[in-house]
Amino acid sequence: MNKSTPITNGSCIDAPILKERGQREVFCGLTGIIWLHRKMQDAFFLVVGSRTCAHLLQSAAGVMIFAEPRFGTAILEEKDLAGLADAHDELDREVERLLARRPDIKQLFLVGSCPSEVIKIDLSRAAERLTQLHAPHVRVLNYSGSGIETTFTQGEDACLEAMVPVLPETDAANLVLVGALPDVLEDQALGLLRDMGIEGISVLPAGRADAMPAIGKNTKFALLQPFLGETAAALTRRGASHIPAPFPFGEEGTTLWLRTIADNFGVDAETFDRVTAAPRARARKAIAAQAAELNGKSIFFFPDSQLELPLARFLTRECGMTAIEVGAPYIHKGVVGPDMELLQTGTVSEGQDVDKQLERCRAARPDLTVCGLGLANPLEAEGLSTKWAIELVFTPVHFYEQAGDLAGLFSRPIRRKDKLELAKS
């Protein structure tokens, strides 16, 4: 077993962060479209970009997923770049065509890419113009998912941030949960909070354009994902107040997340315990079944989705693992601070120089390495067990009922390696 050397006692919040700059083995923000378009069922995501963007979107999940896509790429061509065609006229034409073919679309997102940002196509102007043109049936918004500005899950942050200014106004003291989660998870969270007597809860983004939450100075919001810092800032600008909490991964995380909200809404301890006791016990039991295989094992996180710090908190505190290095694309202490308060780890790194990080990983020989799809098989071939980071974004892992599944995602690669007689030679 690998010995890590914790730098502080019980918390990494004030520990120095290793900041690195170099080749990054991460997706760009366009990738968020893969799950956002399934969540918002009357939305279409139109990337204004290159063939590379289109190719990324169809390859990002590792294989081509042929569901009826509610996304596409308006591919820039030579004549667009040479100024022979007015990019805005071209865009209007493609949008016109698209909306004629898909009358079910109520929200259209124009998504900026590296090329569109570099040649400075003003998509906010285009969105304004197109909104007027297609009102009241379609609202057109824009955000950037470009790799020169956004990393992987930041795409969702940029998308939700773009939605904040057009959310309706309210004076009601409501609660908004922020982040695109599968419906089943959303229902679980809403169920628990309602059972505590909290009313007026809505979710951003809602499944449909006409169900988006209202915002005002009496609104309180809690983040469901740790990568939504800009959205949180935009909501704060509209007068809403943030309820910072550890993220709802595992039994402890879910309890702390719920309790912070409950405290804000004046829920008494007895009610809280009555609502959470049974699912807490189930979660603890489910985690215990998986944690046996994780207990005492070491883990190394390459930066990917920004879930790294909260997940490391879960794995170290609830599954008995030791974190050797926790890398995140960037660290927003206003959002992940409560998780960092609880996390004891070796190195915390921000940004990436992938070859240097690979050297550290090889030297540490962790029992499990969490990394992107580009690194997983090469590391397996070197004898390291890996967990694809992207699966953590595509699988329901939040809240009590999924806590066991979440632990299972990490124990499975270890169990598999153990089962395969062939891999041991």
Added chain:
Amino acid sequence: MKLTVWTYEGPPHVGAMRVATAMKGLHYVLHAPQGDTYADLLFTMIERRDHRPPVTYTTFQARDLGSDTAHLFKDACQDAIDRFEPEAIIVGASCTAELIQDDPGGLAETMGLSIPVIPLELPSYQRKENFGADETFFQVVRHLSKPCEKTARVSCNILGPTALGFRHRDDIEELTGLLFEMGIDVNVVAPYDATPSDIARLGAAHFNVMLYPETCEAACRYLEREYSQAYTKTVPIGVGATKDFIAEVNALTGLSGAPDDSRLRLPWYSASVDSTYLTGKRVFLFGDATHVKASARIARDEMGFEVVGLGCYNREFARDIRALAKDYGVDALITDDYLEVERTIEELQPEMILGTQMERHIGKRLGIPCAVISAPVHVQDFPARYSPQVGFEGANVIFDTWVHPLVMGLEEHLLHMFRDDFEFHDAAGPSHHGGHAPKPMDAVPETAPDPKPSGSDVVVWLAEAERELKKIPFFVRGKARRNTEKFAVERGVAEISVDTLYEAKAHYAR
């Protein structure tokens, strides 16, 4: 601007990556923003490669754009050389880097590197993946090959196989064996597993085998010009093409090699009575030009299918494919628009599609069986078992692959006779496919209502005729519908009755 949902080809720098990743000792320094590293997973996940592609991405960000991205490129280039110690590097730009005009080739030249530096000019906004692979391989050959003495024994190079190629791994093995039996050594296979020093000795071969024109034609032409190496024009996919290839090689070498064809089973399998049901099956072909060309010949001449339409997504070969279509008396579809392919298939209503992974999806939606003959690739196109396309074993593999999605001989008749059996019925599809069987086309609801038809060539199905049509098994129903409508239009019949249906059946029955 052009709206694209799914693409058949990636950008040209992905083509360059296919060459770099296939080779050993070559490194690609790519000026590109964060996110372009997604391309690594094509190789590590789809092809299950156990090494990262030898690509260094400079990873520039928005905040670098105002300052010095050129410096970033030079640093990344130097780091890559120090760390990976390649024999040679290729340098280039992805689509975004092309816009900032840093000229990676020029920058690398000023660094005074001790290893060969091969600059790539791949116009991202005009060209695509196959062009990128072809051009990259050509530049690698142009920069690294050297005149050298020919080998004593007759030898050839096998050119074209790349990383992420459709069955390239197994094609190399099958073809090497075939050439060996003909008394011919393989001097170098490239780019697959070749090093820059291997490229230097390409000139030692007596001739070149152009295995996939998409990825090596420019290099083959160059080698012919520079080193008088003739290259083969026939791609040996299918029985007839393999025999033509053998004849072509014998003519080039003056040998009279006759490889052992005792393992070749396609001709007998195709002649055996169980295959009678394959006769005249209407097939539509779509893919890269090379595989479509080869498959059209196999479909018509070796399987006894009827080719009702064909096309390719790589425009570079549009002329070839148009000529081929003319031979087959059909229209060529040259497009990279997935929706256009889908529309064409819907219109032609073939009984089978020979296509790519994209057409497999179309087939699933329309309830038409589909076998995959070409890239773009999917993780399933890298089977663990030996599964070549070229040569005699390739022909056997193709026979099995194409027959598998179809309803088998007697089953077809049983479906006709007992179409209402609750378990063994029409809508269930081929019985050996379980839950994954295609759903009949009729069951698929229209996604968007068609505009109200008008004009003289519009025919309406009367309810009873429509019901009768449903009694025809799903795998011939599309054909029956199409024939009946054609028959009605030709005779100016506006309403199709049960009689019209059977008159049409009698008319087309031969």
